[in-house]
Amino acid sequence: MSEHAEKAPVIRLRGIRNQFGTQVVHDNLDLDIYRGEIVGIVGGSGTGKSVLLRTIVGLQTPRAGDIEVLGVDLNKASEEEHNDVERRWGVMFQDGALFSSLTVRENVEVPMKQIEGLDAKTRAALADLKIALVGLPYLAGDKYPSELSGGMRKRAGLARALALDPDIVFLDEPTAGLDPIGASEFDQLIRKLSRSLGLTVFLVTHDLDTLHATCDRIAVLAEKKVLVTGTMQEMLKVDHPWVHSYFHGPRARAALETAEKE
Amino acid sequence: MTEPAISLTELSATDTLLTLRLRGACTVVRLEALQKALDPLPKDRDIVLEVSGVERLDTAGAWALINLAKRLEKAGKSLRFEGASENFQSLIETVENAYPEPDVEPEHALNITDRLDLLGRKTVAGWTFLSELMAFLGLFLARLFRSILRPSEFRLTALVHHCEAVGVQAVPIVSLMAFLIGVVLAFQGSTQLQQFGAEVFVVDLIAISILRELGILLTAIIVAGRTASAFTAAIGSMKMREEIDAMETLSLDPAMMLFVPRILALLLMLPILGLIADVMGLLGGALMAWADLGISPAMFMTRLVEGTDVKHAIVGLIKAPFFAVTIGVVGCHAGMKVKSNAESLGRQTSAAVVTAIFAVIVIDAMFSIFFAEMGY
Numbered sequence: 001m002s003e004h005a006e007k008a009p010v011i012r013l014r015g016i017r018n019q020f021g022t023q024v025v026h027d028n029l030d031l032d033i034y035r036g037e038i039v040g041i042v043g044g045s046g047t048g049k050s051v052l053l054r055t056i057v058g059l060q061t062p063r064a065g066d067i068e069v070l071g072v073d074l075n076k077a078s079e080e081e082h083n084d085v086e087r088r089w090g091v092m093f094q095d096g097a098l099f100s101s102l103t104v105r106e107n108v109e110v111p112m113k114q115i116e117g118l119d120a121k122t123r124a125a126l127a128d129l130k131i132a133l134v135g136l137p138y139l140a141g142d143k144y145p146s147e148l149s150g151g152m153r154k155r156a157g158l159a160r161a162l163a164l165d166p167d168i169v170f171l172d173e174p175t176a177g178l179d180p181i182g183a184s185e186f187d188q189l190i191r192k193l194s195r196s197l198g199l200t201v202f203l204v205t206h207d208l209d210t211l212h213a214t215c216d217r218i219a220v221l222a223e224k225k226v227l228v229t230g231t232m233q234e235m236l237k238v239d240h241p242w243v244h245s246y247f248h249g250p251r252a253r254a255a256l257e258t259a260e261k262e
Numbered sequence: 263m264t265e266p267a268i269s270l271t272e273l274s275a276t277d278t279l280l281t282l283r284l285r286g287a288c289t290v291v292r293l294e295a296l297q298k299a300l301d302p303l304p305k306d307r308d309i310v311l312e313v314s315g316v317e318r319l320d321t322a323g324a325w326a327l328i329n330l331a332k333r334l335e336k337a338g339k340s341l342r343f344e345g346a347s348e349n350f351q352s353l354i355e356t357v358e359n360a361y362p363e364p365d366v367e368p369e370h371a372l373n374i375t376d377r378l379d380l381l382g383r384k385t386v387a388g389w390t391f392l393s394e395l396m397a398f399l400g401l402f403l404a405r406l407f408r409s410i411l412r413p414s415e416f417r418l419t420a421l422v423h424h425c426e427a428v429g430v431q432a433v434p435i436v437s438l439m440a441f442l443i444g445v446v447l448a449f450q451g452s453t454q455l456q457q458f459g460a461e462v463f464v465v466d467l468i469a470i471s472i473l474r475e476l477g478i479l480l481t482a483i484i485v486a487g488r489t490a491s492a493f494t495a496a497i498g499s500m501k502m503r504e505e506i507d508a509m510e511t512l513s514l515d516p517a518m519m520l521f522v523p524r525i526l527a528l529l530l531m532l533p534i535l536g537l538i539a540d541v542m543g544l545l546g547g548a549l550m551a552w553a554d555l556g557i558s559p560a561m562f563m564t565r566l567v568e569g570t571d572v573k574h575a576i577v578g579l580i581k582a583p584f585f586a587v588t589i590g591v592v593g594c595h596a597g598m599k600v601k602s603n604a605e606s607l608g609r610q611t612s613a614a615v616v617t618a619i620f621a622v623i624v625i626d627a628m629f630s631i632f633f634a635e636m637g638y
Contacts, residue, residue, distance in 0.1 A: 100605055117294030126290070128362040129325050138362050146603050164290055165320030196356035197321065198349060 008071065010035050010168060010200050011056060016065035018051055025051050027224040029065070035167075038194050038201040039229075040211045043221030044242065049204045052221065053170050056202070057091050058082075070167060087114065089168040090161030094176060096153035098145040104131060104156045105141035111163040130159040135189055151182040155189070162193070168200045175207045187213040208255040220246075232256075266317055268292050270299040278307050281344075285315035288323025296323060300330045305337040314345030324357040398595045399587065402525050405517045420523035428489050428524075429531030433538060435488075436481050440539035443476055444468060444546025452555045461555045465565040468547035473574040477543050478536040479626050482585035485532060486618035490593035493524055494614040497597025498607045506598070525590030532586035536579050577638060581629050585622050592618040 009032035016029040025048035033039050041049050054060040056067060058074065067074045072085050090111075098107045108127035112118055118126075131141050134155040145153055154174060161169055174190065175183035191214045194201050205211060211218055212232060219229040222242050228235070235247045246252065265287035273281040280303070288296055303309060311327070331341040343350070372380075409416040451467040497520055500506050506516050544566070551557040557565075596614035600607050 100603075112290070115290055115293070118290070122293065122297070125362075126293075126322055126325060129321060129357065129360065132360040132362040133321065133356070138364060146605060162321075165322065192356075196352050198353075 009033055009068075010070055011202065012066075012068040013056070014066045014068075016052075016055060016067070017063040018048060018055060018060065019063050024224060026055075026062070029225040031219060031226045031229070033200060033202060035200055036194075036198055037216040038190065038203060038214050040215035040218045041202070041204045041221060042206070042211065042218060042246065047221040048224075049221055050172055053091075053172055053202065053204050057089065057170055058086075087111075087164055088166050089170065090163070090166040091170045092154070092157045092161045092172065092174065094172045095150070096145065096157030098153060098156055098160065100145050103142055103144055104136070104148070104159070107145070107156060108141075108159045108163050111160065115164070127159075127163070130162055131156070133162065133193065134159045135185070151178050151186070154178070154186065158189075158193075162197070165197065166199070168202060169194075171201060171203045171205075173204055173206065175205065175210050180209075183207065184209065184213065186210075190214050208252050209258070212255050212258075265289055265291050268295040268299055273312060276307075279310065280304065280307050281310045281312065283312040283315060285317075287318040288316055288326070289318050289320045290322035293322045293326060296326050300326060303330065305334060305339065308339045308342070309334060310342045310344055312344045313350060314347075316350065319350055319353055321353070321357050324354050325361075327354065328358055328361060395591055395595055398521075398591050401517050402521055402587070402591060402594075405515070405522050406526065409518065409522060415518055417519060417523050420519075421527055424523050424527035425531055427492070428485070428527045429534060432485060432488065432531075432535055436484055436535050436539050437542045439480055439484060440472070440477055440542040441546035443480060444472060444543035444548075445550045447471060447476075447543075448547040448550035449554060452551065456555075462557065462561075462565060464547075464551055464555060465557065465562055466569050468551070469544065469566055469570040470574055472543035472547065473540055473570070473578045475578065475626070475630075477539040478578045478581055478585070479622070481535050481539040482532065482582070482589065482622045482626075483619055485528070485535065485585075486589045486592075486622055487615055489528060490589050490596075490614045490618035491611050493590065493593030494596040494600070494611045495607065497594055498600030498610055501598060501600045502602055502604070502607060504602075521590075521594045524594060525587060528586040528590040529583055532589075533579055533582040536582045540575060540578065573638065577629075577633055581626065584625055584629075588621045588625060589618045592621060 011031070011033040013029060013031040016026050017024070018026040029052070031052075041052060043049050051060055055062050056069065069085050070088055072081050074082065074085065077085070098104070099110065102110070105124060105127045108130050109123045112123045112126060128138065128141055132138065136152060136155050136159065140148065140152060140156070145156065148156060158169075158171075158174075161171075171190070175186050178186060187210050190201060190203070193199060194214075201214075203210070203215065215232070217229055217231060218235055220227045220235070220238075220240075220243050222240070227240060228238050228243060230238075232247075235243065238244065238247070266285070268284070268286040268288070271283050271285075273283055275281070282303075284299075286292060309330075316323075327341075327343075334341050343354070346354075447468050448464055451464040452461060455461050455464055455467070497506075500520075506520075509516050509519060548557075548559055548562040551562055552559060593614050596610040596617070600610050
């Protein structure tokens with residue numbers, strides 16, 4: 001949201017360089033994300049959208065660059081500061097990445113086990129609340145991930161990401177593999193939760209409808225860096241060839257039309 | 263994380279209304295303290311919470327506050343928030359709307375009917391499994407016959423590849439195992455037979471037990487362990503990635519492409535492995551007999567040829583094809599039972615190994631009885 005723009009960013013990337021062998025994925029990449037906004041990361045295949053997400057949450061160590069999350073420089077942070085930051089973000093992986101030997105409720109309880117003084121009953125009740133918040137039926141809590149559909153697994157993954165009421169949620173392709181109805185429900189869920197819980201959402205997606213329906217701001221990854229950021233309307237005016245064909249293609253136009261109708 | 267502690271102070275109290283001020287961070291980290299503060303509040307009057315001093319509120323905190331509201335509601339009283347910010351109000355509303363209500367009755371304990379039901383299901387499942395294996399065996403034999411009639415459909419390259427994986431690569435482990443078994447038999451036999459001065463019979467002991475039983479049985483168990491699991495894993499992962507479905511839509515027969523080369527490779531290789539095991543077992547026994555009892559290799563040889571009928575070796579090796587087909591069928595069948603998740607792949611792989619080893623031992627026992635009855 002633009003009114004927050006003057007505040008310090010919650011995620012601040014400077015000069016990130018990621019490299020696999022000789023293949024450079026990111027070079028001198030900068031990005032700022034502000035509190036309470038939903039930012040969609042788009043880019044062609046192989047532009048390192050997921051790598052960028054993994055870099056921020058510490059699953060991938062960049063060759064160079066500074067990552068600052070919630071005011072903590074993760075390169076210089078002590079282990080304790082690191083843990084504090086980790087507790088304040090939640091990550092939803094593509095297929096939920098739920099622990100297959102645990103039920104959905106137990107999955108959501110896992111992050112809560114680090115909080116001292118929460119007894120098992122409270123944990124289970126809070127997990128039930130999170131499961132209900134993401135729109136899963138009460139009975140889903142007793143099921144194992146393999147018994148759920150793809151859309152339900154994603155919701156359960158989101159419930160686990162939200163377990164400790166994080167400030168930032170990272171979503172990796174939240175609507176990939178969902179049918180259009182399920183996808184648009186998920187879009188609305190993300191938007192609703194972000195608004196009512198005050199979440200900052202970092203969202204990697206390919207889905208133009210998701211970009212229209214949920215994102216406050218869009219960051220385009222191309223040429224090994226964040227080429228441009230801005231709202232959907234601003235994206236339409238960018239005349240970089242890739243950005244232009246992405247936001248002016250037939251699919252983009254269809255998505256824009258439906259968004260306008262709504 | 264440094265989050266301000268919870269404090270709850272009374273502002274005013276009448277018989278019907280209690281006004282309190284809540285301050286601090288109502289978050290999951292402070293949930294225990296928050297619950298401790300809220301739980302003892304009286305339920306006999308309305309409560310007003312002054313919440314402008316609440317610095318942070320998350321869903322856990324909102325949940326605790328809603329729990330209090332629900333308790334009061336039950337007693338016919340109400341809870342009101344004063345000085346709540348917009349965010350505070352919207353979060354309370356969100357959590358209130360999502361508040362989970364259990365909609366199932368708790369599961370009851372298993373009674374006798376349920377147990378009988380379970381027993382019946384298990385029995386039927388066992389029969390189904392056996393008949394499936396039989397059907398699989400039939401499928402294999404039918405396809406084998408077909409490949410004799412139409413040799414062009416037969417995949418020779420795959421057969422050679424599997425022969426290497428199943429047979430050649432198993433030679434070191436099978437040889438070592440058989441050699442050590444021979445050593446152990448000679449050592450154990452010699453200590454027992456020495457008491458009677460019948461050391462020389464250790465040759466018969468080694469020869470008969472290795473040739474008739476141990477050589478081929480232990481080889482089959484090792485092959486069941488390494489090959490049945492490999493078959494299940496290979497076919498199961500193809501099943502998982504829908505490769506088998508793709509083959510069917512391309513009118514390729516998975517039985518012909520996958521099962522026949524694998525099971526046939528086992529059928530060809532297991533007797534050879536059994537023979538190698540026999541030779542290595544005798545070698546190990548002879549070495550130990552020489553070292554421990556002073557029976558020279560030449561004497562061992564003479565005694566072996568004189569005292570041991572060749573029928574023992576035949577009795578042993580005749581079991582090999584039966585073991586081979588069993589292991590192959592169990593492995594391939596388990597592979598086809600894999601569903602589209604990784605857990606079922608792991609489960610089926612270990613189930614295949616257990617079933618294959620068990621089946622090998624059962625068949626061996628049946629052969630023992632058969633040969634004993636036939637006086638062979």
